[in-house]
Amino acid sequence: MVVKNAQNNFIDRDLSWLDFNTRVLELAENQKLPLLERVKFLAIYSSNLDEFFMVRVASLKRKIEYGNNDRLISGLTPRELLSAIHSKVRTLQDRVSFLLINDLKPRLSEQGVKRVSWDSLSESEKAPLTEKFIREIFPVLTPLASDPAHPFPHISGLSLNLGIIGKNSNDGEEQFVRVKVPSNVSRMVRINESDFSYILLEDLIAEHLHLLLPGAKIEEIYFFRVTRNQDLDIDEDDADDLLESLEEELSRRKFGAAVRMEVEQGVAPRLLEKLTEELEIESHEVFVHKPPLDLTYLFEMSGIDLPHLKDAPLRSVQPHRLEDIDRHDADSFFAAIHEGEILLHHPYQTFTSTVTRFVELAAQDPKVLAIKQTLYRTSGDSQIMKSLIEAAKAGKQVLAVIELRARFDEQANVRWAKKLEDAGAHVVYGVLGLKTHAKASLVVRKEDRGLTVYSHIGTGNYNPKTARIYDDLGIMSADQILGQDLLKLFNHLSGVHSESHYSRLLVAPHGIRKSLIEKIERERRNHLDGKPSQIRWKINSLVDNEMIEALYAAAKDGVPIQLFVRGACSFRLSKVSKFGNVRIRSILGRFLEHSRIYNFHNAGNHEFYIGSADIMERNLDRRVEALIRVDEESHRAELQTILELSVSPRFRMWEMTEDDSWHYIKNGPEGKPLEDFQEYFIERYKK
Numbered sequence: 001m002v003v004k005n006a007q008n009n010f011i012d013r014d015l016s017w018l019d020f021n022t023r024v025l026e027l028a029e030n031q032k033l034p035l036l037e038r039v040k041f042l043a044i045y046s047s048n049l050d051e052f053f054m055v056r057v058a059s060l061k062r063k064i065e066y067g068n069n070d071r072l073i074s075g076l077t078p079r080e081l082l083s084a085i086h087s088k089v090r091t092l093q094d095r096v097s098f099l100l101i102n103d104l105k106p107r108l109s110e111q112g113v114k115r116v117s118w119d120s121l122s123e124s125e126k127a128p129l130t131e132k133f134i135r136e137i138f139p140v141l142t143p144l145a146s147d148p149a150h151p152f153p154h155i156s157g158l159s160l161n162l163g164i165i166g167k168n169s170n171d172g173e174e175q176f177v178r179v180k181v182p183s184n185v186s187r188m189v190r191i192n193e194s195d196f197s198y199i200l201l202e203d204l205i206a207e208h209l210h211l212l213l214p215g216a217k218i219e220e221i222y223f224f225r226v227t228r229n230q231d232l233d234i235d236e237d238d239a240d241d242l243l244e245s246l247e248e249e250l251s252r253r254k255f256g257a258a259v260r261m262e263v264e265q266g267v268a269p270r271l272l273e274k275l276t277e278e279l280e281i282e283s284h285e286v287f288v289h290k291p292p293l294d295l296t297y298l299f300e301m302s303g304i305d306l307p308h309l310k311d312a313p314l315r316s317v318q319p320h321r322l323e324d325i326d327r328h329d330a331d332s333f334f335a336a337i338h339e340g341e342i343l344l345h346h347p348y349q350t351f352t353s354t355v356t357r358f359v360e361l362a363a364q365d366p367k368v369l370a371i372k373q374t375l376y377r378t379s380g381d382s383q384i385m386k387s388l389i390e391a392a393k394a395g396k397q398v399l400a401v402i403e404l405r406a407r408f409d410e411q412a413n414v415r416w417a418k419k420l421e422d423a424g425a426h427v428v429y430g431v432l433g434l435k436t437h438a439k440a441s442l443v444v445r446k447e448d449r450g451l452t453v454y455s456h457i458g459t460g461n462y463n464p465k466t467a468r469i470y471d472d473l474g475i476m477s478a479d480q481i482l483g484q485d486l487l488k489l490f491n492h493l494s495g496v497h498s499e500s501h502y503s504r505l506l507v508a509p510h511g512i513r514k515s516l517i518e519k520i521e522r523e524r525r526n527h528l529d530g531k532p533s534q535i536r537w538k539i540n541s542l543v544d545n546e547m548i549e550a551l552y553a554a555a556k557d558g559v560p561i562q563l564f565v566r567g568a569c570s571f572r573l574s575k576v577s578k579f580g581n582v583r584i585r586s587i588l589g590r591f592l593e594h595s596r597i598y599n600f601h602n603a604g605n606h607e608f609y610i611g612s613a614d615i616m617e618r619n620l621d622r623r624v625e626a627l628i629r630v631d632e633e634s635h636r637a638e639l640q641t642i643l644e645l646s647v648s649p650r651f652r653m654w655e656m657t658e659d660d661s662w663h664y665i666k667n668g669p670e671g672k673p674l675e676d677f678q679e680y681f682i683e684r685y686k687k
Helices: 013-029 035-065 078-110 123-140 201-206 242-253 269-279 295-302 330-339 352-364 383-393 410-423 480-493 512-528 545-556 617-621 633-646 677-686
Strands: 144-146 160-167 174-180 188-190 198-200 217-228 258-264 286-289 342-346 368-375 397-402 426-428 440-447 450-458 470-477 505-508 535-539 561-565 582-586 597-600 607-611 623-629 653-656 662-665
Touching: 013 035, 013 078, 013 662, 035 078, 035 217, 035 258, 035 295, 078 286, 078 295, 123 201, 160 201, 160 269, 188 201, 188 295, 198 201, 217 269, 258 269, 330 352, 330 450, 342 352, 342 633, 352 368, 352 383, 352 440, 352 450, 352 470, 368 383, 368 480, 383 397, 383 410, 397 410, 397 480, 410 426, 440 480, 450 480, 450 607, 470 607, 480 505, 480 623, 505 512, 505 617, 512 545, 512 597, 512 617, 535 633, 545 561, 561 633, 597 633, 607 633, 617 623, 633 677
Parallel strands: 258 286, 368 397, 397 426, 535 561, 561 582
Antiparallel strands: 144 174, 160 174, 160 217, 188 198, 217 258, 342 470, 368 440, 440 450, 450 470, 505 623, 535 597, 582 653, 597 607, 607 623, 653 662
């Protein structure tokens, strides 16, 4: 049970998330990493922060506007939390500026990746850039004026803009003009082909305003950027058609309230006043930056073809069971799965030739009668989606459970839902009031032995793009007990609200919280009874207060606990540090650590679960999630190895200290750089 009045028992979720993003920034600051990988981490940091403001800060601001001043579980009021967030972000902003100007910029210049100013260019260099501007950029620019005859233009979220104060050439009246920097044109405009020197697109536009605004007298030019509330607000109880309601809400999203404005350092006070007034934004929501704004353009820079400045390319390998078969032959492929469950570890092991091929062969195989699939995040060119459409057109029974509300993937999922319905697939959107986050695929195949159910269940999305950069686990299986579990789950998702009892699965919202708390309590009792005990979890987020309280109780009674948390962690180590039996670590690297492993010692009879659920209230109470018990001994040993290596002193990682702060451990006792956890697995799977 949750302890009453326990506000200081937990680190605030949002402040802890900022700690996580600080760890991403520390990767960008680590001079031992390849230069363009550091650039990429800074781009990730910037992109993460954008989404944080669009969703978390927007939600917090809405609470304040509704007059909610109740203390949060961390003990802070919404206003106090917003102030703490703004303060922390400004501190991080100073670190970003220092990193960019004093570290990355000179190192990149040494490698020929140099940002140049217009004034530093020769006339022979300027001429082709002007020609490029006239030919490729000028036609897509739309200057919008604001004066008594023209309303203030809508500023779309995350767009980069030039704010201009000038005087009209006709009557000399002062005008505000906004020019949006096009997002579908490269931000890095190359100067020549001999090196990678570039001028930023916004600087090129600013230098050619005389062509865009001929005759106008320009007095002030500054860059600015607005972040808007991008969270969706759909009342499913009042939505007759969820698909239609979502489409309407998506069209309104771009008009969400402003929650942050970034402006260039030195902005004229009257221009800043104009922007804050028109955008209805408070002064504390304005962030003044050294240029450039919007560092997500560094993703483009990290893609420059300079292999010596990057990690070596990853070549995913095949699982041993599938190495010597004809992977284009359905009989061989499914026979290999029938021989024994296959544990998959992406991206070290291939996703395309295993999970994608699983669905692809099922769609083509005349022996397959039905395919059932959950879909949370997909890609625009998803082969899995194309295979499901192909299967439906071929007359197979296809059930696609599409989560329309997968944040920032809603539009893509709406498009796929329509295509699947047109092909004749059964498309459902899950259980009313719950997001479907479980990762499961099921194939029913008619074989000589009778109907056989083949399954895939895992920790990651059915998205081939993210499968190359996310660390995830999965199992392909012909176990009929698991197959029956998944058939029950899919029936539930398609609208059959029967009471289901599962054998190998734990399913939220009714089963995971209860089961995990019971298992924590069992470890506590075992320890008190003198039996061996231990809890080890590898997860993305740990922010559910009831679960944390259960872990606190187990820790206080002496249960050894190891927690590997990539992102937000509300667990206060300071609450139990005196017992010396809890370690909390975080691993970040070139791949996003996305797999989830739950391990309980169980007095020597170890239990392992993998699946889609994190320790968050939304995962445990407001989503359909699934964890699968891993039964095969070799697979349990592999998960054991992953957990043991996660605490090994040979690898660099972050550790929570007794004052609840995070310490980056990147060097050994003698100052020697520690190994990279993920590079170890790359080499391990090669062998």
